[in-house]
Amino acid sequence: MEKPGLPSGTRDFGPETMIQRKYILSIMQQVFESHGFGALETPALENLKTLQGKYGEEGDQLLFKVLNSGDFLSKADNQWLAEKNSKALAPSISDRGLRYDLTVPMARFVVMNRDKISFPFKRYQMQPVWRADRPQKGRYREFWQCDIDVVGANSIVSEAELIEMYQEVFAQLKLGVVIRINHRGILDAFVPMAGSLEAWQQFMIVIDKADKIGSDGVVKELNERGLCNTVAAWEFLEKTQELPTNEDKLAALRSFADGLNNQEFKERLVRGVFDISKILTLVESNQNVHLDVSLARGLSYYTGTVMEVVVDDGKVPADFKIGSIGGGGRYDNLTGMFGLKDVSGVGVSFGLDRIYDVLQAAALLPSAGTEKHESCLVCAMDEACLDYAYDLCNRLRKQGEKIELYPGTPKLKKQLEYANQRNFGSAIIIGDSEMEQKTYVMKNLVTGAQETRKFPQ
RNA sequence: GCGGUUAUAGCUCAGGUGGUUAGAGCAUCAGCUUGUGGCGCUGAGGGUCGCCGGUUCGAGUCCGGUUAAUCGCCCCA
Known part of the structure; x- marks a missing residue:
């Protein structure tokens, strides 16, 4: 007899768990709708062409590809088939894949429906996404994201509103969080120092791990990767990072900008500093919004503000470690990839499954209840x-x-x-x-x- | 893609240095109780010890391989 089982990285949710998941979802939905965001759902399957090239090289490899139906081998590339080269063969036998996030499908939707949409387009979307990476704690192959995005407006009041929506949701969930915020323009300033765009991208990957591996770890890894000339950049960022307040950090960045010769990158840095400063002013209570100059975020489509939510709550046991429970940022070119230019968007995502795990660890979920x-x-x-x-x-x-x-x-x-x-x-x-x-x-x-x-x- | 750990009943797990018929708790079913639940007591069913091979008189136990799960690394929610 066949023993039933689940594919790795996937879970069932029984009635008791669903009560708790729906509790989280309903709080988010209520906050989203109170800010005038409308619902959107898109298919699990997208054309691979839509998905590929949006998440960086690493992301492309994590896409779940779906085998073409019917006699797909008849159209397969004979050379790669004979050589058993799966990676090269894939494009000839798979045209579709499971969505990797909700932002790219939303951008596709916006481009396809531009005639029907009144901009700025505000939508929320709460659906599962799939990633073919190795599962581990807090990391699943199928997980839910809850996204809110504002497309077709470039004012940073949207950033401020999204941050306040993060605050509202986590306040209602009674979970203490810190919202880390940074701007790609600030990080762009170090491209000349890195020497090449590729070196700069690697630099960002390394410094993004700063809170995990520590400053010494960053220096060590930068040297190991042969990015010796970026060590000075990190030393500046680290010194900035240690400053006590957001204002101090912004001031340090401003004086750093004054010393820059490259006009283009100087302008980007100044713009980034200005935006962050403005956002921090707009957000009504910004004690838990921290400028974090080491925050980069992996997805390659971000161009402006980037942000991330991490847990900061004494109710969570100290040994419970999980990555960020939400993140997002501004992307100026996403719809451009589908042929709709000059449309800026900004959005953030809530990681439902990690939020669930954290709330459970903190005993903040409504109990199944013993009352009749x-x-x-x-x-x-x-x-x-x-x-x-x-x-x-x-x-x-x-x-x-x-x-x-x-x-x-x-x-x-x-x-x-x-x-x-x-x-x-x-x-x-x-x-x-x-x-x-x-x-x-x-x-x-x-x-x-x-x-x-x-x-x- | 690379490492560590684990795999025994439906579930959670015991089973020192190899040795009769592989156990417990929970769950299931039946009875104590003919039309009255929670608690209790009694009993029953349920196993290819992940899979393949090796060592041995003898393997759940030791060795090799394999598969899967899981925790880390890379990267990410």
Whole structure:
């Protein structure tokens, strides 16, 4: 016999878990809608052409590709097939893949529906995404993202609003968080120092890990990767990072900009500093919004502000470690990749599954509850009473009662055990005598008391 | 793609240095209780010890391989 199992990195969510997941989702939905964001859903499957080239080289490799249907091998590339070169063969046997995030499908939707959309387009989207990487703690192959995006407006009031929406959601979830914020323009300033765009990209990957591997670790890894001339850049960033307040950091960046010769990168840096400063002013309470000059974020489509949410709450056990539980940023070129130019967008994502894991570790999820609920289970003693019981159910339900009929007529003991396990507050018992007398027995499952009532007309 | 750990009943796990018929708790089913639940007691069913091979008189236990899960690395929510 075949033993059932799940593919690695995927999970089932039973009724108890779903109550808790929906609790999180409903808070987000309420906040999103209160800010005027409308719902969007897109298919799990997208054309690979839509997805590829948006997430960087690493991201492309993590795309789940779906085999073409039918006799796909007849169209396969013979050379690569013979050489068993899977990577090169893939494009000839797979045209579609599972979405990797919600931002790119949204951008595709915007471009395809530009005639129907009134810009700025504000949408929220809460759906699963798939990534073919090695699962581990807090890391799944199928997981849910909850995205909010503003497309077609380049004012940074959107950034401020999104940050405040992060704050609202996590406040309602009673979870303390820190929102780390940075600007690609600030990091761009180090391209000349790195020497090449490629070296700069590697530099960003390394400094992004600063909070994990420490400053010494960053220096070590930069040297190992042969990025010796970026060490000075890191030393400046590190010194900036150690400054106590956002204002101090911004001031340090401004004076750094004054010393830059390259006009183009100087302008980008100044712009970045200006934007961050403005956002921090707009956000009403910005104590938990920290400028973090080492924050880079992996997705290659970000061009302006980048942000990330990390847990900062004493209720979470100290040994519970998980990466960021949300992130996002501004992207100026995403729709441009699909042929719609000069449309700027900004959006953030909530990582539902990690938020769930954190809330569980912090004991902040609503418990399944041992209290009896108000539903009533109707138990019929035998087949002859079942019609009568079914009729009674319908009548009581029409009176507004929450009522369920046990589907079948096993022993009463068994039916009452079921009522207990499901936490019914009361049970109705129907036997021959009740049927004859046109009554029913109502039993309170908490107190055990029971009384006979008349069958409703 | 690279390392570490684990794999025994439906679930969670025990099973020193190899040795009769592989155990427990929970869950399931039945009975104590003919139309009354939670608690309790009694009993029953349920196993190719992941898979393949090796060492041995003898392997759940030791060795090699393999598959899967899981935790790290890379990268990311």
